[in-house]
Amino acid sequence: MLSHEIIFVADLLAIFSVYLIINLSLNLEFGYAGVPNFGKVLAVATGAFVMGVLPFTLYGMIIDYGGLEPIDDNIQLVREINDYIALHPETAVGVFAITLIVAMVIGGILGLASAYPAIRLRGDYLAMTLLGFGEMIRIIGMNYTPLVGGTLGVSIPDMLSFVPNEYRFVAASLVLVGFAGLAYLLVSRFTKSPVGRLLRSVRDDEVTLQTLGRDHKKIKMKVLMLAGALGAVGGLLYASYVEGVVAFGYNRLNWTFLPFVMIIVGGLANNKGVLVGTFLFVVIRKLVIYYNDALDGMLPFDIIWLDYLALGGVMILVLIFRPHGIIPERPQKTRQLEKG
Amino acid sequence: MANEHDPACNDGTDCRDTDDSHAQADMHDHDNGDHDNNNNNDNDAVLDTTSSRPGSPAVYIKNLVCGYGKNRVLHNVDFSANTDELTAIVGSNGSGKSTLLKAIFGLCDITSGSIMARGKNITRVPTHDILKHGISYMAQRKNVFQELTLLENLSVVGGRANADQAMDHFPELKPFLGRPARTLSGGQRQLLAMAMMLINKPYVMLFDEPTAALSPKNADLIIAKIRKINEENNNCIVLVEQNVMQALNYCDRVYLLASGNVVYSGDPQVLLEDKDLASKYLGL
Amino acid sequence: MIIIYDGLIYASVLAVLCVGLTLTYKITSVPNFSHMAFAILGMYMALITSKVLGLSVYAALPLAFAASGLVSLLFYLAVIRILQKKKSSVISLIIATLAFDIFMIGVLNILADSIRNGFQVLSRDFTLRSTDIVLADGLPLVFVVSIAVLVGLALGLYYLLYRTNYGMRMRASIENETLARTLGIDTRLIFSMSWFLSGGLAGIAGVLMALWFQGDPSLAMIMLPSIFAGSIVGGFTSIYGAILGGLLVGLSEIIGTTALVDVFGYWIVQYRPIIPFIAMIATLLVLPGGLAQLVTIIRQRRLKGKNA
Numbered sequence: 018m019l020s021h022e023i024i025f026v027a028d029l030l031a032i033f034s035v036y037l038i039i040n041l042s043l044n045l046e047f048g049y050a051g052v053p054n055f056g057k058v059l060a061v062a063t064g065a066f067v068m069g070v071l072p073f074t075l076y077g078m079i080i081d082y083g084g085l086e087p088i089d090d091n092i093q094l095v096r097e098i099n100d101y102i103a104l105h106p107e108t109a110v111g112v113f114a115i116t117l118i119v120a121m122v123i124g125g126i127l128g129l130a131s132a133y134p135a136i137r138l139r140g141d142y143l144a145m146t147l148l149g150f151g152e153m154i155r156i157i158g159m160n161y162t163p164l165v166g167g168t169l170g171v172s173i174p175d176m177l178s179f180v181p182n183e184y185r186f187v188a189a190s191l192v193l194v195g196f197a198g199l200a201y202l203l204v205s206r207f208t209k210s211p212v213g214r215l216l217r218s219v220r221d222d223e224v225t226l227q228t229l230g231r232d233h234k235k236i237k238m239k240v241l242m243l244a245g246a247l248g249a250v251g252g253l254l255y256a257s258y259v260e261g262v263v264a265f266g267y268n269r270l271n272w273t274f275l276p277f278v279m280i281i282v283g284g285l286a287n288n289k290g291v292l293v294g295t296f297l298f299v300v301i302r303k304l305v306i307y308y309n310d311a312l313d314g315m316l317p318f319d320i321i322w323l324d325y326l327a328l329g330g331v332m333i334l335v336l337i338f339r340p341h342g343i344i345p346e347r348p349q350k351t352r353q354l355e356k357g
Numbered sequence: 358m359a360n361e362h363d364p365a366c367n368d369g370t371d372c373r374d375t376d377d378s379h380a381q382a383d384m385h386d387h388d389n390g391d392h393d394n395n396n397n398n399d400n401d402a403v404l405d406t407t408s409s410r411p412g413s414p415a416v417y418i419k420n421l422v423c424g425y426g427k428n429r430v431l432h433n434v435d436f437s438a439n440t441d442e443l444t445a446i447v448g449s450n451g452s453g454k455s456t457l458l459k460a461i462f463g464l465c466d467i468t469s470g471s472i473m474a475r476g477k478n479i480t481r482v483p484t485h486d487i488l489k490h491g492i493s494y495m496a497q498r499k500n501v502f503q504e505l506t507l508l509e510n511l512s513v514v515g516g517r518a519n520a521d522q523a524m525d526h527f528p529e530l531k532p533f534l535g536r537p538a539r540t541l542s543g544g545q546r547q548l549l550a551m552a553m554m555l556i557n558k559p560y561v562m563l564f565d566e567p568t569a570a571l572s573p574k575n576a577d578l579i580i581a582k583i584r585k586i587n588e589e590n591n592n593c594i595v596l597v598e599q600n601v602m603q604a605l606n607y608c609d610r611v612y613l614l615a616s617g618n619v620v621y622s623g624d625p626q627v628l629l630e631d632k633d634l635a636s637k638y639l640g641l
Numbered sequence: 642m643i644i645i646y647d648g649l650i651y652a653s654v655l656a657v658l659c660v661g662l663t664l665t666y667k668i669t670s671v672p673n674f675s676h677m678a679f680a681i682l683g684m685y686m687a688l689i690t691s692k693v694l695g696l697s698v699y700a701a702l703p704l705a706f707a708a709s710g711l712v713s714l715l716f717y718l719a720v721i722r723i724l725q726k727k728k729s730s731v732i733s734l735i736i737a738t739l740a741f742d743i744f745m746i747g748v749l750n751i752l753a754d755s756i757r758n759g760f761q762v763l764s765r766d767f768t769l770r771s772t773d774i775v776l777a778d779g780l781p782l783v784f785v786v787s788i789a790v791l792v793g794l795a796l797g798l799y800y801l802l803y804r805t806n807y808g809m810r811m812r813a814s815i816e817n818e819t820l821a822r823t824l825g826i827d828t829r830l831i832f833s834m835s836w837f838l839s840g841g842l843a844g845i846a847g848v849l850m851a852l853w854f855q856g857d858p859s860l861a862m863i864m865l866p867s868i869f870a871g872s873i874v875g876g877f878t879s880i881y882g883a884i885l886g887g888l889l890v891g892l893s894e895i896i897g898t899t900a901l902v903d904v905f906g907y908w909i910v911q912y913r914p915i916i917p918f919i920a921m922i923a924t925l926l927v928l929p930g931g932l933a934q935l936v937t938i939i940r941q942r943r944l945k946g947k948n949a
Contacts, residue, residue, distance in 0.1 A: 138929075156911070156912065160908075160912060337723055337724065485829075513826065
């Protein structure tokens, strides 16, 4: 058995990795491209939903389900697939890779779709539209049962079933950390490139933006595509980590509002700030949940609501007293300048 | 001469008065390029703060530093405008002319300095209370409510009865009272804005480029109106003017601003004769 | 008959909410994403009045108006005004309203839990329909009151804006805040009033909602897109646009869904929230100025016609 401490840290790192990926993607959209994506949950849920559907489809091609249905006979089927993965690890890698690619492609397409209003609408209208986008995915996920089991949700196969039981939890956490590290390197490389600098320089300047015209639109579309794909990866990793998808879990609070709080507290348009902000909030929330039980029963209401009060309150205080976050945005050297 | 000018004072902060005689300037006048922060209090003692007799300052600004956000526009400006006089503020674009008027009305961020009106400190009085101190302001653009009718525009300021009274001075607007202000021509709009200013019978009237974007004929009409108001009401009029020659011809006193500093204040004729200043700042 | 009640009550309530949202947007340029929270506060005022205090639900109308109005005013003074003074961007303001929405959802859920635990009253997915007075022929009073509130609001706002000095100053402040201030109008007071009024109206809308539909804190997230849709369809600039937009979106949500059920079957009911979203997107893409823009276009055409 793993000690409590190891489980605590491994879980913390896993959740941190998921949020880091999502926040990096949100920072690309909001911090760099200036697109207030209040529908961040859309990309995240998309990744999760793909993870909730595609592995069943792909394994259906490899093994005979014997008439079992992914949604109706969910638990039984997951057990069978897990048993198969334990014996054939290579299939898990293949299936996971394909699922990941598909999720990224769909996430990228959705990101591109959000570029359409993002280029045409002004800030407040855009915010409403994107928020609406995000709400839609939840409605579809909750009501279209064949997708991810509707309100009941689905369990999904554990892609790490081949790892011995006692190491599996830590292994899953490490995989997530690996992905997050990769995402961090990728994004900071991108934001330090001349393209990233261009994005920041025109973000707040409508006039320059208009004179740059088409080129800038193309860059914006690319950034939104990349961010959409990255957001989907975050959702996919989260779903595979918790080994299930429940549509109503993909709500505005957890997957849109919380990322906004994290990146604003950390510092917009600043990947280090995102790192700090994400870590801070993941730790705080984890600790709150950890010590929650102590308070339970002492209050005449569910403790979860204190979380709402705290998050909403902190966000407002930060906006008023520290609008540029812990690590404010700084002029950044691009790679080329550093060479010269 | 009083208005000898030290070119080094344009941007310097350590310039001192090079000439202390100030022969023509009145005694409250802080003129050419005294930008020193702390050594300018010698005139306070003689400032008559209660009287509104002709020639006494109705508006008196001291050591004003202000701007927008972190961007400072005026650096340590002294200014006074007298009752019964027409004071013009001239200078090139971006010299801070309009900002000086806006500062009086709390429309920019004041870092330091003080603004007095008839002896009362109004430095950080909220914009909507400035009118109560007998000062009215006419913005350069958007100075009437487009969607309100003329009558409503006037009533917003001072109620219905005063609106009718104000119309006596502006008979040319009477036929349009029920129309929305956006249907007026440029000149008519300026007249309406002036009528709105006059309703509360202000002691001080601040005009920000009232003739900008008007035809020469309309511009003359507006200036004539302003001078008539000045003569009839014996009040203090401060005018920001882009058209320097025109301004120098009719004003009683002029302030020349450059890069947020006062580089000349006093008699307009003297400024015109000062070849150095005229060529440097007025392009004459 | 029930569909007419459903449709018109919902549409009227939505229109009242759209008016409030448009009011604060137009007057203080803040798209308030926490607007629904004020309505839900009103719902709980109705629940408390009816089930805890044992009074008629209609007694909750003034109470909800005052409570939601005050919370809204406080939010404006303590958060929005400060951010606007710091010249925060509109996106920062939106984030602040979203944050306040989250905060209020917490508050409202705590309120709901406390009512349940303290008074053994059902406080989630509750409805007060059974406590309503039924007029002749099974006509529920809330139906009449909802429509009366909307009509009263339309007439009242017209009177306020176009027949009183205060309204004239309000219109002046909306059009040009700086000019209004230089002319001696205390715009702070007018802006504060608009938030109080907007919140208060939402509170009333909440009471009416609870009298016919199910009340629950989760409505804050569910109904928000509908309010935005209604306001945007209306043009987001005019009070009457907001009323029309709200009615249009509300009716199409209820009646449109019913019509679709006849065609596709009952399952489609679950996708009802997509209707306002489609209305919003369609408006933004085709006619970004909404109904208000349409009216302007028609007016201009008519003028041209006259001239020609």
